[in-house]
Amino acid sequence: MAKPTPLSGFPEWLPDGRIVEQHVLDTLRHTFELHGFAGIETRAVEPLDQLLRKGETSKEVYLLSRLQQENSQIPDKQLGLHFDLTVPFARYVLENAGRIAFPFRRYQIQKVWRGERPQDGRFREFVQADIDIVGAGELPYHFEVEAPLVMAEALGALGEIGLPPVRILVNNRRVAEGFYRGVGLEDVEGVLRQIDKLDKIGPEKVSELLVTECGATDDQAKACLALASISGSDVSVIDEVRALAESYGAVTELLETGLAELGALIAAAAQRAPGVVVADLKIARGLDYYTGSVYETVLVGHEQLGSVCSGGRYDTLASDGKNTYPGVGLSIGVSRLVSRLLSADLVEATRSVPSAVLVAVASEDERATSDAVAAALRARDIPVEVAPSAAKFGKQIKYADRRGIPFVWFPGSAGEDGAVGADQVKDIRSGDQVDADAASWAPSDEDRWPRVVPRG
Incomplete structure (x- = not known):
């Protein structure tokens, strides 16, 4: 038999690497359970129309043609492997709403599959670790404060083994939407998608896209970029945003609501996780189902790896037409974390076998x-x-x-x-x-x- 060729994008750790991964998983699970999150696991397969119902591209999904042909229950539906845990969780909530108690606190640690070009820290098959808090009909804002602080605690616990410090960058969609509408822009989702590209393509190209794709004037594009440039780890950032809005005549009720929420999160984080949570007004999260707080997390000194944990508030992801289940959640890219811990020689296992x-x-x-x-x-x-x-x-x-x-x-x-x-x-x-x-x-x-x- 010829020597096998590795498949790009499908990580396999050696035994000592697996020990590192297992330690990460155990630490996350332990922290989540300390905060009352119950573990669940959902099926790996979902109908394609459900996976794509929020506008994601089908290029991300691995289709299962044989399973589709053999499944008589849904013969006309294409089936695909889930590429994150959010859509399967939304379906899980709808199917089990009569059997779970709300607000429902869940964690889920499971593999997902995504059809993208493999690169440093990005894989076609990888492990995610999610937490979500979902309510029936309503979900108080304080859960938007709690969720990122739970993640800060979980990731902070991994600092004991050598994980670099983390920064959780937070924003509020109500701030962004209120400001954009205040300066006269109606295509809010389009603006958010372009702002979400700032770190990848830079402000000049984003400004061009705001004009060509979103119908912004040069002055409106300048205002959007000015908002995106604001960041800070204390509540003074709220005054800075308000001053900018006043200078453009863009103070709206929605903006003020978002600023009050963002300020509450920053104030709480300053008490419970000093220096970890930073308000960053360029954090947009391009997916359109986010409605309130949004979060992205980077490793200090390894920012080029991109976000290792992200999420936000959503109000309509899970709905059966009569009942709506709003929630807030974050997702850790466990495989991305582990790959950096190993490739950068940040950690090691004391031995590669369990035997003492x-x-x-x-x-x-x-x-x-x-x-x-x-x-x-x-x-x-x-x-x-x-x-x-x-x-x-x-x-x-x-x-x-x-x-x-x-x-x-x-x-x-x-x-x-x-x-x-x-x-x-x-x-x-x-x-x-x-x-x-x-x-x-x-x-x-x-x-x-x-x-x-x-x-x-």
Whole structure:
């Protein structure tokens, strides 16, 4: 068989990389559950018309033609793998509205598939971790404050292993819409889509697009860019926006509502996560279902990676025509985070295997004795493996060293008088060897399981 060729955009980690990923997932899950979010998992497949109902491009979706042909329930519908977790969650809420309690707090950690060109931190198959809070009919604004602060706590917990500090950039769609309408622009969604391109193509090209695509005058485009240039981590940013609006005669009731909400978020964040949350008026989030707060998160020092966590408030994503379920949520690109942690050598696993102990085998006739030792240690939550062969002890120690296993256990052997000596365990890093009993000996907490630590 010829050597296989890797598929671009489908990440596969080595065992130590998988340990890093699992630590990230466990930390996120633990933080989400601390805040009362319940875990769910949705199916991987959705009808194409549902995946595209908010204007996304079909180029992002992987279609499943065979499943479509075999599914007699919906023979006329194309089926595709979900490219994020938001649309499946909206469908989940509608299907289960009578069986869940609102406001519904959910987290979801699952793979998604997206048809885009692979590049640094961007994959065709990747893991997302989402949180959402959804209400029935209404959802108070304070949840728009809570959601990003939960994410700030979750990402901050990963700082212990070497994740760089994060900055959560926030804006409010009501501020943007109120200002744009105040200066006379009606194509609000179009303006938001162009402003969302600022970091990619720069202000000059965005200004041109505002004029050619959105019907803005040069002065209106200038006003939009002036708003987008405002940022700050304290409530003084609110006064700066209001002053700009006054200079253009663009103060509206909607703008004032948005400024009050944005100010409340910035004030709360200054208390609970100082320096983490920053108001940035160029954050637009091009998807049209966002209606209030919007969020994007970058790693400090790794801004070129783009946003690693984003989301916002939505009022009509989940609706059955009679009932509407507004919500707010954020999504972490877990694979993007892990790829940067590994590729930039920011973290490492203390070993690549779970085993803390290798139980040596004196001879194949005595393998049962080694198996019994291993079973006794595992019963006490110590990860163990038994040597694959009864080679010389020196070779078995080398095997443990290659695997990164810190301890080798030697079952007691019978002496000339027939008495069986004590078992011994050797720390192959230091060379220390002591008598040991499988009913009481244990490695240190640091050695029991592999850990993820900052590299260096």
